[in-house]
Amino acid sequence: MAAIKARKISLILWPKYVMLMTFLLFTGVISLSSSLADGGGALKTEGRCIESERRALLAIAADMYDPFDDWLSSWTAADCCTWRGVACDAATGHVTKLDLRFPYPDDVGNIDASTVNPSLRELQHLKYLDLSLNNFSFAGVPEAVVSLPQLQYLNLSSAMFAGAVPPRFGNLSGLRYLDLNGCFGDLHADDLTWLSRLPSLRYLDMSCINISKAANWLESINSIPSLEVLHLQWADPPFLPPALPPFNLSSITVFDVSGSLNINTSVLGWLSNATGLEYLELSSCGGFDIGPLQSALGALVNLQELDLSANDIGGEISAIVGNVSRRLRMLDLRWNKLTGNIARTLGSLKHLEFITLDNNQLTGQIPEMLGDFTSLRFLTFSSNQISGRIPQSVGKLRRLEYIYLSGNNITGEIPASIGNLTNLIHLFIGRNAITGPIPVTVGNLLNLQQLYLSDNNITGQLPESIGELKNLQALYLQNNFITGPIPSAVGGLQSLLRLHISSNRLSGHIPRGMGTLCNLEYLDLSDNKIAGEITDLIDGLSQCPQPLRLFSLHLSDNNLNGGVPPSLGQLKELSEVYLSSNSLVGNVTEAHFTELAILKFLDISQNNLRVVLPDDWVPPFDAFTIGMSYCHIGTLIPSWIQTQTLLQNLYLSGTGLEGRIPAWFSHFNPQGWHYLDLSSNSLSGPLPVVSSVNQSIINLSNNSFSGPILPSFAASLNASILTLSDNLISGKFPPFFCNMNFLEVLDLSNNRLSGEFPDCLRSYPTSLQSLHLNNNSLSGRLPSFLKHCKQLITLDLGENKLIGELPQWIGRSLSSLKVLRLRSNLFHGAISPQIANLSSLHVLDLANNNLHGAIPSSIGSLNAMVTVQNVMEPLIDSNAKYYSEHVLITTKGSTIEYSTVLSLVTSIDLSDNNLNGAIPQELTKLHGLHFLNLSENHLMAKIPSEIGDMSQLESLDLSMNNLTGEIPAKLATLNFLSHLNLSYNNLSGRIPTSNQLQTLNDPSIYIGNKDLCGMPLAECPREEGPARGGTQEGKNESDKLETILNITSLIIGFVVGFWGFVGTLIMKERIRIAVFQFIDRMCYRLALKFAHLKCK
Structure with a gap:
């Protein structure tokens, strides 16, 4: 309970404490404590105290925990009035002040217990008592505390008291300061009527004290007109009554009921009477309506600090900010649902010192x-x-x-x-x-x-x-x-x-000077292009004069080279070492780990390192994670691994392991693996028995494991990702699959499994997202239990011997499918129109089966192929950091495995079946489709003219069908088309051309169409050949239009030129005279020339 309350109160420890405690300590508490201890006279600092009170103080000290024996070390002098934390009345010598606040606040919560000695009741003249921050081990508030009638200041905060708050506090009628803050204890108060007997109380803190049964809490507090400061943080007061008492807290300046979920809007109107209120703390109260809040804030004209955080308040922020006092210095509205423009938020709050508006919806x-x-x-x-x-x-x-x-x-x-x-x-x-x-x-x-x-x-x-x-x-x-x-x-x-x-x-290189950063605790330079060696860095840090605090070193995914310096083993505080995916070379020996006693995470994978450690080596550490993939560790799993009792993750892929897995490995790690990766080795023999925890990842792929999957393998297996692909596993598909409730990915592809699927009766792997069983020899029908795997995203059963029709439940039940790959089986029947329900489908591969009938027109409704996919993200969410989905796609004449960019790829392959009819026009609506293969079927009629609208097509194969007519001219507009095969059809006419199609100049892509002509085939006859990219009819129409345009241009040119010339002669006299003079001269010269010729 105390821990929960401590966590709650930590939510509000920020600027309000700075502001409030400064106010209290320097303006209220100091003056108050001085006056209380004074009692009207000067404190006695000389002379002898009363002996009975001295003995009582020593008894009290004996029961207080002093971790360094220095806190109460001054309590040896003869005069107790000189002791630390003690003050006496100058006239009488009685002890009036006792300050036993624990002096080491950073250690609160981790200190040994103290007790309140009953001798405390001997100090009957005490006016000031502080026992805060001690550990009283959840004892009740001692009777001695409430037996001090002259007390004016009492602080029991965070002292780990428990039980009921004594109503006898009401007898301390002179109390002016009472702090019972119980956030490190477990106090409760079911009745607060005793507060009404404290007429002089100015400060009250009952934070984290459970008052949920104190129905009269507000009435009791309201009966103290002298109260100035009230703190009830996380006190869980009960619901307020419909009718609140008349407001009586005329002196209140601080009102704090944060964390009180039963505080509602009604308290806002009640508080609007507190015109002297300076600090209002209503955070985490469950919510307020913005209307009453707006009205109440407008009445608090002296408000300086306002905290309404974490109240789920919605609406315009201006409704709050526009009504608060212009004197406001602190405003906390974080963790709400406030909207509005940030530019219009601040208004005229020019005195603001603190403003926090985190986690809203401001624009x-x-x-x-x-x-x-x-x-x-x-x-x-x-x-x-x-x-x-x-x-x-x-x-x-x-x-x-x-x-x-x-x-x-x-x-x-x-x-x-x-x-x-x-x-x-x-x-x-x-x-x-x-x-x-x-x-x-x-x-x-x-x-x-x-x-x-x-x-x-x-x-x-x-x-x-x-x-x-x-x-x-x-x-x-x-x-x-x-x-x-x-x-x-x-x-x-x-x-x-x-x-x-x-x-x-x-x-560049890691600067040498970074080796002198001796205060470093965390260093992460991973995933860059940093080159050079790490010797200067590691050697420098290992020579720091003071103990180095570096616990985390991340240098993976760079271009670092050279060796790993043995001085790494001197960095004693290292808990995490990540050096993977670099070009580091050399040996890793015992010296690299000499002082690494607290190492928990080690990953040196994907380097050219040779791990040279003796078989009997006992590491100084006990790690959670060890990664050495693609390093050289020898042919056997190192025997020192079995000393790692905490090991959860082991990466040894591609390390050169050979032969059978040692017997000890099957009994190792009884708590279960989180991640075990032994892939890409030469391990053989039967599959090892491995235990795993829920949601684990087991990768034994790309080895030579053989034999059937035995029940013992599955007995302790609770994997979420199980990858056993590319082995020699034989026998039937394991029935344990039905009971793997946590299974999300199963990959058994490229093995030797045979037989039919087991019947999963009433038990299904309902979490399954990815199933890869391709390239085996499985037979029988598509298992009906798959329709219960509603989360299935990838289903790859290609290259098997499955029979029967494609069930309609694929379209009805597997609506999340993104990859459906059933190629190279023995399926028959028609493709169901229900296929269109797979709106998320990226890859549809039904090639090389015995499917017949027409391609359903509904195929044009595959939404994920209608639009362009331009977001690269994991195809499945299952442990995306450790598993990348992969699918084989046959396109452009070859089979390619797609993984990283799989979410960007879209493909349909229905080739090598017995499909007939026309290519549906609706297919051309798939504007985001990249690969389309309909070859080796019996399709007929024309290629749809709108095929040019499929702008993302990179590969189109319609070969070996019965297609007729001309190749659509729009095909020339497919700018991304890099693979085309239209061979062996009955196509005719000229092949359209474009810059892109001209790059596809292999004649074989058009062979088998005897009436096709044009590049790259033979030229078409001139009188018959269609124009570039069109028909002869289109060419003739174009010629006619060109002739008409030419004639029209000549006529318009003549008219414009003639009237331009004549108009100029009419309008401009000088030009007209000049022109006629020019004509006269020309006529005169022509006449002379003619007369001269006539004379001859």
């Missing part, structure tokens, strides 16, 4: 006016739908210490003005769409401790100025497009604890 852009909120210290808008750029004006917020903008749709570059925020401690802008480089000015943020820019589109190189951030503790830049080398200046970040730069495009 719009961050406004430039944000720069006017110069008092801001804490700004968080994470997990909304904010778009646009970060405004340059953010650089005006020079007091800002925390920025959280992660999880939005923010674009553009990080403004250079960010460098003006020299007080910034946290900068979180991850999970957005930010582009451009990290600005050089980030180096000005000398107080920055955490920088999160992960999951963006940041480009460019890391600026050298990042080395100026000497206080930086966490740098997260993963999942971006950062290029270039890691700056050498990173080696100067001596405060760095976490460095995460994975999944970028970094190159």
Whole structure:
């Protein structure tokens, strides 16, 4: 119970504590405690205390836990009034103050028990008592505490008390401060009427005390008009009555009932009378209607801090922000469902210091006016739908210490003005769409401790100025497009604890200076293009003067080379070592693990490493995960593996293992495997007995295991993914399959299984998503139990000897299917129109069977093939990190295995059957189809003219049918077509041409069509040949149109030219005179020439 309450209270430990506790400690508590201990006179610090009280104090001290024997070490002097935490009345010598608050708050919850000695009742003049933060081991509140009649200050908070709150607290009528915060205990109070007997009470904290049975709780609290501060966090008060008492808390300034699910809207109207209220905490109260909330907030004119987080409040945020006090300094509205434009949210709240609006549905852009909120210290808008750029004006917020903008749709570059925020401690802008480089000015943020820019589109190189951030503790830049080398200046970040730069495009070498980052705890440089050796890094870290705290080292998926330095074994705190998928070479020996006693995760897979460890080696560690795939470990499974009692994941694929699996391996790991991968070796003999936990992955594929699958193999197998493909397994399909309730993927392809499927009576693997049984010798009909596998996505039973008709329940029951591959069997009958119900189908392969009848026109309704698939994602969700779905697709004359890009591929193959009739026009609606093969059937009639609408087609095979007519001209528009086969049909006419079709210049793709002509076949006769891309009739129509256009152009040209000339003569006198003079001269010269010729 205490742990649950501690978790609840942790939800609200943030700026309110900073603000509230500052207020209490420096304005209320200090002055209050001084006056209480004083009692009207000066505290006695000299002289002797009363001996009986001295003995009582020593008895009390003897029962208090002091872990370092220094807390109460001053309690030896003769005068108890000089002891730490003790104060006395100057006149009488009586002890008036006892402060036994546990002085090491970081250890609270992990300390030994104390007890309250009954001698406490001897201190009858106590006015101040503090027992907080101790461990009283869930004892009840001692009677001695409530027997101190002069108490004015009592603090029992977080002291692990339990049981009922004594009503005798009501006898302490002089109490002004009462803190019973029970968040580390288990207190309850079924009646609070005793509160009405505390007329002077100013401060009350009963947080985490169960008051669910105190029906009079509000009435009791309301009877204390002097109350200024009330905390009832997670106290679970009962429902409020319909009629609330008249508001009487005239002095209230702090009202905190967070975590009280029974607080409803009615309390808002009641609180609107609290005009002096400065702090209102109503977080996690289950929800409020925004209307009454809007009205109540408008009445609280002095409100400075407002927390309404986690209340499922919907509606426009302006309804709240527009009505709060203009004096507001802290606003917390996170974890609601508020909508509206962020630009219109802030309004005139120019005094805001803290604003957090995380996890809402806010939209719009961050406004430039944000720069006017110069008092801001804490700004968080994470997990909304904010778009646009970060405004340059953010650089005006020079007091800002925390920025959280992660999880939005923010674009553009990080403004250079960010460098003006020299007080910034946290900068979180991850999970957005930010582009451009990290600005050089980030180096000005000398107080920055955490920088999160992960999951963006940041480009460019890391600026050298990042080395100026000497206080930086966490740098997260993963999942971006950062290029270039890691700056050498990173080696100067001596405060760095976490460095995460994975999944970028970094190159170059690891800077030598990174070996001096002796405070590093987590280093992840994986999935980059970093080259060079790791010796300087590992050797440097191993020589750190202080104990190195590095527990996680991720360097996988790079281009690292050289050897693994033996100094790796000196990094004592390492728990995770990931060096896989590099080009590391050399030997791995005992020296690499000498001091790695707490190593839990080791993966050196996919390197050229040779693991040289003696058979009798006993590792210093006990690991959860060991990965050595594609390393050289010898021909036997290392015997030292059996010392790993905690081992859950073992990757030894492609390591050169041979022969039978040793007998000890079958009895090893009695707790069961999570992931066992022994694939791609030369292991032989019967399948080993392996035990696995639920949802495990077992991969024994690509070996030489033989014999049947025995019941002993399945006895302790609870795998979700079982891959046994590419072995020599024989016998019948195992009946244990029916009872594998957790099975999601089963791959037994490429084995020697035979016989019929078992009858699964009333027990089915209903979680099954992928079934691969292709290339075996299975016989009989398609098993009907598959119709109960509603989640099935991939069904591959190709290359077997299955018979019968294709059942209609495939279309009715398996609506999630994305891959249906039944090729090369003995199925007969027609293809059911119900096939159209498979709206998610990407691959349909029914080739090489005895199917007959027409292709159903409903095939045009396969929705996943109608649209273009452009999202690359796992075809199935089952452990996508560890399993990648794969399917064989026969296309372009060869069979290719698709895996990574399978979600982008669409294919229909109905070839080599006895299908007849015409190709349905509806088929051409599959505009997203990539591969279509209808060859070797008896299809007739014309190729549909709209086949050119299938714009994504890459391969089209209609060969060996009875198709007639001309090849549609639109076929020339298929720009992605790279494989075409129309051979052996009855096609005629000219072959259409286009830039793409001209690349398909093999005559064999048209052979067997005697009336086809044109490239790449023989030229068509001129008088008969159709025009390029069309018919002769089209050519003649084109010629007629061209002649008409030519004649029309000549007529229009003559008319325009003639009237242009004549019009100019009429309108322009100078031109007209010049023209006629020119004509006269020409006539005169012609006359002279004519007379001259006549004389001759």
